[in-house]
Amino acid sequence: MTVIPTAATPHPAPVITHAEEDHPAYLWRDGHILPWAEANVHASSLGWSTMAAVFEGIKAYANPHTGAQWGWQFAEHYQRFAQSMRLQRMRPEFTPVELADISRELLRANGHTGDTYIRPLAWLSDVTWFTDGESSRTSIVIITEPFSSHLRTGRTVKSCISTWIRVGDNQLSPRVKCISNYQNSRLALIEAKRNGFDQPILLNQAGKVTEGPASCLFLVRDGVMITPSLTSGVLESITRTALIRLCREELGLTVQERDVDRTELYVADEIFFCGTGAEMLPVSSIDHFQVGDGGVGPLTSRLEKVFHDVVRGIHPGYSNWRTPVSHA
Ligand SMILES: Cc1ncc(COP(=O)(O)O)c(C=O)c1O
Secondary structure, three states: OOOOOOOOOOOOOOOOOOOHHHOOOEEEEOOEEEEHHHOOOOHHHOOHHHOOOEEOOEEEEEOOOOOOEEEEOHHHHHHHHHHHHHHOOOOOOOOHHHHHHHHHHHHHHOOOOOOEEEEEEEEEOOOOOOOOOOOOOEEEEEEEEEOOOOOOOOOOEEEEEEEEEOOOOOOOOOOOOEHHHHHHHHHHHHHHHHOOOOEEEEEOOOOEEEEOOOOEEEEEEOOEEEEEOOOOOOOOOHHHHHHHHHHHHHHOOOEEEEOOEHHHHHOOOEEEEEEOOOEEEEEEEEOOEEOOOOOOOHHHHHHHHHHHHHHOOOOOOOHHHEEEEOOO
């Protein structure tokens, strides 16, 4: 690197790299599997180019008995990724099917055999300053990272209602998994944590319950599973859809998708967050109202077992949700 000293920067700027062990060997970018250190972007494109950026969080789970690794709902995630790009008027050069295949290839290249996160991101790679971005190329990068599942560990979180209002469909639509939407989530999370809670729940402009900063939400009242409707101001969560189906087909429960009042949370028998990152995350209290006995509720626990077994391929059903990732 050639650094020309100036009065303001008399010394060469340090080259900041990640420690070798902090990242996998490879990532995928715009058609190529690249060594991690070679996937650079120019500093001038930081900032505005990411304003419209959209992303996905996807997981692959390992079966502890057979060692098989399964991609979880790759097709659904890459369809939503395409939908987010469409809503940003991006022009991706890769289809959802191609991106799913690439994800399997990258998992193999990085030798990930256990539980692994797959994170695709699309951004406007020609943009250096504010513009509509319509003439820019769309770049896509996919990175992978091992994670530890907390399914069936008994972990619970303390929740609260945020003073921050969830962005609406006519503002920054929560239907678009756009990085910019997460400023709203971040502000709510900061407030909750500074007030001693783990996860906030945001209300919409009408005062109805929406979701957490990065997860959807279910509550149980008198044996009925309830979740805010998809038009209440939530991401069209893939986990939420899968859980609704598992509730009905595996547990025989009634599921309602509807408006939810804040005070319904205070009298709920059980509450849990759900999402790719959250998996299923039971709520022990909400605004200091204890939920049930403060632990994992009985229906939550039953659903969590089914979900755990399905994502790991221990339950043989729902095979179209799982993509085999061969390491042969
Ligand atoms: C804001 C928000 N809501 C809900 C979810 C859950 O969506 P999914 O189940 O598709 O992961 C997420 C993320 O994963 C999210 O970021």
